Amino acid sequence: MDENVVSINLNRLMQTIEASAQIGALPKGGIRRLALTNEDQHMRDLFVKWLKEAGLTVRIDDFGNMYGRKEGLNPDASALLIGSHLDTQPEGGRYDGILGVLSALEVLRTLNEQKIKLERPVEIVCFTNEEGARFEPPIMGAGGLAGVFDESFVFSRTDKDGKTFEEELKRIGYQGQKENRAENIFSYIELHIEQGPVLEHENIDIGIVTGIQGMNWLEAKVIGQSDHAGPTPMSMRKDALLAASKMITTINQVVLEQDNEATATVGRLSLTPHSINCVPGEVIFSIDVRHSDDRIRKHLLNEIQQRISTIAVIENVQIEIKEIWETPSSHFSTQLIDCISEEADRLGYSTKKMISGAGHDAKYMNKLADTAMIFVPSVDGKSHCQEEFTKEDHIKRGANLLLHVVQKIAQLNKIEV
Known part of the structure; x- marks a missing residue:
């Protein structure tokens, strides 16, 4: 040396x-x-x-x-x-x-x-x-x-x-x-x-x-219905956290299907009313998506948004997605x-x-x-x-x-x- x-x-x-x-x-x-x-x-x-x-x-x-x-x-x-x-x-x-x-x-x-x-x-x-x-x-x-x-x-x-x-x-x-x-x-x-x-x-x-x-930061808001954890039957709930958990799992799956470089991370999550005996009525979580090929990154974003929007329909909740930041x-x-x-x-x-x-x-x-x-x-x-x-x-x-x-x-x- x-x-x-x-x-x-x-x-x-x-x-x-x-x-x-x-x-x-x-x-x-x-x-x-x-x-x-x-x-x-x-x-x-x-x-x-x-x-x-x-x-x-x-x-x-x-x-x-x-x-x-x-x-x-x-x-x-x-x-x-x-x-x-x-x-x-x-x-x-x-x-x-x-x-x-x-x-x-x-x-x-x-x-x-x-x-x-x-x-x-x-x-x-x-x-x-x-x-x-x-x-x-x-x-x-x-x-x-x-x-x-x-x-x-x-x-x-x-x-x-x-x-x-x-x-x-x-x-x-x-x-x-x-x-x-x-x-x-x-x-x-x-x-x-x-x-x-x-x-x-x-x-x-x-x-x-x-x-x-390149990377994107998104924020997803899942809107359901807050209810009492005891009297509300499981079949009648609009549980925002349950829906959000399925969405987060799906985001991970979308990226794993792509290639070894693509990443997606949910690093921030908040829920309302945030009480042990309440069905969550609203959940907000972040989404971080990255790839060196901007075409692939945009494809992943589109796929993620489509799939989590479909989950929202199935779970009878609403979803709002906003972009926080994007850089190529x-x-x-x-x-x-x-x-x-x-x-x-x-x-x-x-x-x-x-x-x-x-x-x-x-x-x-x-x-x-x-x-x-x-x-x-x-x-x-x-x-x-x-x-x-x-x-x-x-x-x-x-x-x-x-x-x-x-x-x-x-x-x-x-x-x-």
């Missing part, structure tokens, strides 16, 4: 990750750090301190996206962006998104320590509200930057307590200026944990991501994919090209510039939970690969087509 030229400081990177993990820390080692909360503000304050200590120029845009810039030798050259996000799920892990931001910081710390000059500028970017756990939809900071969502849409999103995105962004002191948005972007690279079991199962060091699945599949730059492959080979790392089943900031950054992603293994494939874990050896390999890829890309005048 050829790492003689330069290597990241693993101990320092792990200390940085540990410091992050203390902000919003949960009992089992995870983090609760929802976007634009007090915990998010605390993490942002610390991140800005780290950026300044690394000698980077800090700025914040109107969506709250944060940037740390290392200038290049050519002041007119477009910038290479590297980063991810620092917000988490309600019971999230300490690596999801965070590893990409803090590894990017370590890359620039290392470059500055080694006094390595690059042709073009390099910017760390930390995006706001990638998870979408507090404000829906997800990937909002990157989506705003890429023009997928306009300002008024982003600022008007509300959480479950009715607080708006803009109110909370201002409250924590991180609404910057529109003129601070990233522009003149050469390319974007994001390091991330896999969040699945494939790399670990196949004993592979690095996943080279070729694209991201993304396919990354073949030139950047080749660059990552070449550097990984040079470092002696085993690799696998793979599609991402999870959404990432890279999905929308792909609309602005050539984009690619690097995955490192997740132990047991766990993510979006406190048990999420990635081994130090894999973190070192991922961060070192990012370091070498940054050096190579930041010296290029153009990406050859």
